Amino acid sequence: MARRKKYKFPKTTIERLSYYFRALEDLSKRGIDTVSSEALGGKLNIKSSQIRKDLSYFGDFGKRGMGYDVKYLLKELKYILGLDREWSVVIVGAGHIGAAMANYDSFEKRGFNIAAIFDNDEKKIGKEINGTPILPYDNIDDFVKQNKIEMAIIAVPAAAAQAVADKLVESGVTAILNFAPVAVQLDENVRCLSVDLTTKLEALAYYMSYSQDKLWKIYS
Amino acid sequence: MARRKKYKFPKTTIERLSYYFRALEDLSKRGIDTVSSEALGGKLNIKSSQIRKDLSYFGDFGKRGMGYDVKYLLKELKYILGLDREWSVVIVGAGHIGAAMANYDSFEKRGFNIAAIFDNDEKKIGKEINGTPILPYDNIDDFVKQNKIEMAIIAVPAAAAQAVADKLVESGVTAILNFAPVAVQLDENVRCLSVDLTTKLEALAYYMSYSQDKLWKIYS
DNA sequence: TCACCCATGTGAAAATTTTAACATACGCCG
DNA sequence: CGGCGTATGTTAAAATTTTCACATGGGTGA
Incomplete structure (x- = not known):
């Protein structure tokens, strides 16, 4: 029924x-x-x-x-x-946002398994965050294929995001959560959602200044 | 014109x-x-x-x-x-997300000035993140009033979010960016936008499992 | 100066999404 | 066992948002 x-x-x-x-x-x-x-x-x-x-x-x-x-x-x-199963996820970028995501326990609780973090900073590679290893960015293709990763979190600077997304998709990833402040262009059978941190603050700034002296509010 | x-x-x-x-x-x-x-x-x-x-x-x-x-x-x-001026912002919660926000340089670039971070963890108080001091949560009211803070970023656990929001609003904050995974109830003259990290991943999970075996896709 | 090209700004249509309203069904109580 | 209160599922209307199509006006080159 x-x-x-x-x-x-x-x-x-x-x-x-x-x-x-x-x-x-x-x-x-x-x-x-x-x-x-x-x-x-x-x-x-x-x-x-x-x-x-x-x-x-x-x-x-x-x-x-x-x-x-x-x-x-x-x-x-x-x-x-679709939460009645486990999802394997990789994070690209071990900066502050990537680290925060790796530490965000709600993900694991919901069945999102962070399998690895990728970065190309020699100093970070080999370490781990919250138990998840940081691996060399160049290994990402093999890792994604071997571990049948379907989802990825992009936490790299805007300038690198498109290249990272392309690489991920080529390796087999079909869903991307993008933290880079840029519109990533992807094939339409790949799902991509963006979390835009500045945009939200800017919207707040708009709302706050809105009620004050904006002309287009006055002349309807 | x-x-x-x-x-x-x-x-x-x-x-x-x-x-x-x-x-x-x-x-x-x-x-x-x-x-x-x-x-x-x-x-x-x-x-x-x-x-x-x-x-x-x-x-x-x-x-x-x-x-x-x-x-x-x-x-x-x-x-x-409303980006033709500076906005003073405080962050509540010096956990991973709060720290990531304090380190997010785009905020400063856009004129969002992180004035302080608040936490009630003794071990964190007195330290700083990216040059911004971590202050005792109990001082938040005075600080907000004295520094005429208008915006706040909530980066505390869900259970604490409502109380934090109430306190912020009482102190004079009128715009809140909420990272806690809960709907905060506020007076309608306070602007609140939420950034929901798990929700986005869950939406991706939906889209990924969507094309497979969901019944309601079949029987239109 | 005039004709032509181009991309804007807009009014109207289409599409999407939310809200309202209510008939329907469930369980409880007498 | 039947009436009553309650909250669902749904249909229709309202509201919002996007898309289309094109008239309008600026610039350029002959």
């Missing part, structure tokens, strides 16, 4: 599913068995109708009059999001 | 303005004086019509038949985004 549904839905839904998942984990941890879309929405600042709609794209997971069974919905979301 | 326009525009426009800004900086650095929406779009994987529309919300910046003057558009975008 549960699953099987229309398969066209907003891109933003995926992101929200991830939020739901996390909130449900929290509820589960606190021993809460059942939650309504209203309650979940309150926790996440998301309208209850939005939650119901998002879930409805994938199946009927709730019970009318009752709400959603937390554990059951968790299980379903885990499957939907 | 340039500025003064309708003031309602998509939220996503702000983010793109930020991308335009960065791409233009790059062009400028390479000595390119003029760029068309078509060329800029090619660099960023954004449709030219989208770029023209985005810019048109704020003014007429281009010359028909010619394109946009890179330096001029940079200057205008700088103003629009």
Whole structure:
């Protein structure tokens, strides 16, 4: 019953599913068995109708009059999001961001296994971060192939990002999380999402200066 | 002439303005004086019509038949985004992410001044990261008030994030960049953007497992 | 000066996404 | 066992955002 549904839905839904998942984990941890879309929405600042709609794209997971069974919905979301398996990931770039990612424990908890970190700094190669070895950048191709790595995190300077991405894709990686502040051009069967740190701060700067003296606010 | 326009525009426009800004900086650095929406779009994987529309919300910046003057558009975008001034920022949490942010040089380059880092770990207090001192968390209120800090970066565990946010807002901070994997509830005159690291990886996991055996893909 | 080329700015259409509203179904209680 | 309260799943409307198509105007060269 549960699953099987229309398969066209907003891109933003995926992101929200991830939020739901996390909130449900929290509820589960606190021993809460059942939650309504209203309650979940309150926790996440998301309208209850939005939650119901998002879930409805994938199946009927709730019970009318009752709400959603937390554990059951968790299980379903885990499957939907593809978190019911382990993913092998490499990090390219052992700088501050790469190191932070290697130390980010939530990744392991979710099944994202950081297999290795690559860098071309002689001083870093051979060391490890949070138990993960730093290997020479030149070995990346072999390593990715041998270990069937599918996902990669790019944490190198903007100027190097495109070359790194190309190399990764050539080696077989099909999903990339990019921290370099540049738009990487890739084949369309490779998934790439970017985390843009300055952009977010700049958006905040916009919002903060917005209410003050911007002309286009005045002349509508 | 340039500025003064309708003031309602998509939220996503702000983010793109930020991308335009960065791409233009790059062009400028390479000595390119003029760029068309078509060329800029090619660099960023954004449709030219989208770029023209985005810019048109704020003014007429281009010359028909010619394109946009890179330096001029940079200057205008700088103003629009609120980057024509310095912003004082504090970081809360001197863990790996907080440290990475303190070391992220692009912030300074854009006028985001990291004034201090706060933590309650005795072993970290008194040290500094990338020249920025780590101060006791308890001093945060005074510091924010005395230094008229407006922006903050939260890089603490999820469980602590809400309390930290409340304290920051109480002290006078009105914009927050949140790295904690939790939805922070705030007064609506405080701007808060979240950078969600696991969510992005999870979205990738979804896309990767998507093409395989998901039921709702089959039964449309 | 005029004709032609080119790329902007824009108004209208299309596509996407969110919100609202409600009929439907579940469980409980009497 | 039937009525009632409740929260889902869904349909339709509203809102937002993107894309298209083209008239408009600046520059160049003859």
